[in-house]
Each structure stands twice: as C-alpha cells, then as structure tokens.
Amino acid sequence: MRQESPTKTKLLETALELIWESSYGSVSVDDICTKAGVNKGSFYYAFKSKSDLAVAAMEHHGAQKRAIFDQVFSAQRPPLERLERYCRQVIEDQTEKFHKYGKVLGCPFCSLGYELSTQDENIRRKVEQTLGAVTRYLESMVRDLVSEGTVEAKDPKELARELYSYLMGAIMQAKIENNLSLLDHLLSGAVRLLNVKQAESAA
Amino acid sequence: MRQESPTKTKLLETALELIWESSYGSVSVDDICTKAGVNKGSFYYAFKSKSDLAVAAMEHHGAQKRAIFDQVFSAQRPPLERLERYCRQVIEDQTEKFHKYGKVLGCPFCSLGYELSTQDENIRRKVEQTLGAVTRYLESMVRDLVSEGTVEAKDPKELARELYSYLMGAIMQAKIENNLSLLDHLLSGAVRLLNVKQAESAA
DNA sequence: CTTGCACTATACTGACCAGTCAACTACGGT
DNA sequence: ACCGTAGTTGACTGGTCAGTATAGTGCAAG
Secondary structure (H helix, E strand, C coil), X not given: CCCCCHHHHHHHHHHHHHHHHCCCCCCCHHHHHHHHCCCHHHHHHHCCCHHHHHHHHHHHHHHHHHHHHHHHCCCCCCHHHHHHHHHHHHHXXXXXXHHXXXXXXXXXXXXXXXXXXXXXXXXXXXXXXXXXXXXXXXXHHHHHHHHHCCCCCCCHXXXXXXXXXXXXXXXXXXXXXXXXXXXXXXXXXXXXXXCCCCCCCCC | CCCCCHHHHHHHHHHHHHHHHCCCCCCCHHXXXXXXXXXXXXXXXXXXXXXXXXXXXXXXXXXXXXXXXXHHCCCCCCHHHHHHHHHHHHHHHHHHHHHHHCCCCCCHHHHHHHHHCXXXXXXXXXXXXXXXXXXXXXXXXXXXXXXXXXXXXXXXXXXXXXXXXXXXXXHHHHHXXXXXXXXXXXXXXXXXXHCCCCCCCCC
C-alpha cells in the first residue's frame, strides 16, 4: 500500500465526516471540496467519481478501525472482556460524535449501506466487506467463549452474526431516537443473546 | 380521520414505493409525480413539501401495517406463536419485494431513519413513533411469555427493545448483503435472545 | 347564468448538481 | 536551461432539483 497524497487523505476524511453527519445524497462534491479546502479539479484528479470517493473513504476509515479493533479484540484477553471492550468502544465513539455534532450519528457503514445498497453496487459491496471484517472479530471471540465453556453454540459463525445484528440494530435505534442512553444496555443485551453461563462482568 | 382523495393516496403509495426501492435523496418530486400520473401542481396542492409527503407516506403505510400486526400479534394466540408469525411475516414481505425488484429492500422506516434522522427532525420523529408502535407489540408478547413462565425477564420493556434491535439489525444485514437467506435464522436467533426455556416451535 | 371552490395543468425560476476542460504551477531529472 | 510529469486551478456545461405562478377545469349551490 503506497502512501496517499495529503490532498487525497484530506478529501477522504472530510467526505466520511460530512457523509456520516448527514448522508451521501445530501452532501455534494462541492461541499466536500470546500470543507477540505481543495479545488474541484483536484477532486476529479484524485477520484473518478463521487461513488468512488465513498468507497475509498470507507476503505480509509476501515483501515483505521482495524488497527483499533486488533487491540480491542486481542486474543491476549479473555473473550468476554473483548466483548465488553468492544461495547465500550462503540459507546465512546458514539458519545464523541454526539458531543461534536449534537446528534447520534450511528455507524457510517450502515448509513451508506442502508441508503445506497439498492442503488450502487460498489458501495454495497464495500459495506458488505467491511461489516464482514467486523463479524470475523466477533466470530473468533464467540469461538473462544465456546471452547472456554462459557457459551454453548452449535454454529459459532451464525451466533456471531446474530450478535452483530443485535449490536447494529441497537446503534440504529440510538440514532433514530437520537438517544445515546439506549446504548447503556448494549453489553447486557449481548450477554443475554449469547446466553453466557456464569454471570460475571469485569470492572 | 377523513378519507383521502385518490390523488393523494396515489402519491403516498407511489412515494413510499420509490423511496423504499432506492432512497429519499435519490427520488425526485418529479419522479414521484410521473410515476403516480399526477401533475406537479397537484402534488404541491396536496402536500406542502417533499419532507411532508415522506411523513404522510409513513403514516399511510404504518396504518396499513397496524391492521396486519393486530392480527399477527393477536392475544388469542400463544405468545411464542405470535413471534413466529411475525418473523414469517417479515420474511414474506422481504421475499415479495425481492421478487418484485430483484433486491432485498429492508425496512422502509429504517431506510428513512438512517438516511434522514440527522437532517430532518419531522421524519426522524415519525420513524421513531412508528418503530415505537412495533416495539409495543413485542413488549406485550414478551410480557405474556414472562407470565407464562417461558421467559425470565426483570424488565420486559427493555427485553422487547433488545429483541427489536436484533430483528432490525438482521433485516439490515440482509439488505446490505442483498441476501434473503440471512433471514432464515431470524426466529431461532430471537428465541435464543429471549432465552426461552422449553425448546418448542409450532409447525 | 354566475359565483366560488376544489383541484389540475404546465411553464417557469433560480439554485444546485456531478462532472469536464484547458490553462497553469512546481519540481526533479538531464 | 529545458522538459516531462504530477498536481492544481476555477470557470464552464448541461442537466436536474424543489418549489412557484398562474391560468384553467369541472361542478355544486344559489
């Protein structure tokens, strides 16, 4: 992976920020350029279309998240603690955005996915791929829970997917009700869904 | 509630259909008018803005769904059967749309919610209200499960919300992966989340 | 016949959209 | 000093957007 030019990076980050805050359809290329302090010509020098930029912005943001998730889901820690840290991470993220924008923003990948899955196949695929990557973290966590004996599951892959459905749905609800406190029960709901055997939770 | 003029009804139904299939931002008032066979002047006679129409279309669609859900969630049936019927209803809906449009469309309220919650407060509120109505069905179902002894829950309201998070998240995943078969495990996942005691399922 | 009203028809406005283009600058290699 | 290339600039295009203006229609009541 060669390094990006600063212009390109600025565009990627500005685009994700603006789209995350409102939506793909309501953010214009001009908006992104103005906010990024880049001329439109440079934009189309760097990206061949708005849709292209969205895909690249997801890739860029995904790469940053991957680094964080590698720590959050480190196999060094017991699996239940990984889940707890993941939930905390989600809440921190959403809280930070809430203070910055005064609104619950939800997940940017889900936003793009729900808005454009039926219209833009490239974007749909990128969202699918990104969410799939997260599922893989959850999957290995679930598998470790099973081998520990904390959780029973015939199909850990399927259980991880169900867990992720629940988490994404909860974040969506928080966005729609514009209410951060809906995330307070995120972990306890996940624990219930997993049907963990001994009731215990870290500090 | 006085009855709507046929023009208005046609606009409401066409609008929901088009928005559901793509998105609010990508459907223009002209698109809606053309498809509905209505002139633009009539549109703005009937609704004061595009956003207004979206809210009215949700209300219209919600009212139709309410009639169906009153049957699906009829207190005459045992609560677990209600859940099963609800899941089946969701799958049927999605399957029908899939065959009609060749794509998994997901939930129209969630689409509008995820796309516009941060931008249009009227739309956000309408989505919130509509989803709240569905939660109430689930809530009374959960309460009946608890009184039956099939499920244990300190806070049935919270459990119903968690269940709905899971269901909405699963539908979102199906849309993003454009894969109906992700809904096959909808019921079994719900049952696991609820942590029902005796394993049984109706025919 | 006529007045008033609910509704329809269509042309229009001005803003904004994604994307293009040709001219320009900065700079490393020779 | 010269060139080639990578990147920048901002004006421009043609089309589309939400919303408006205004004239017209059909019809029912007086």
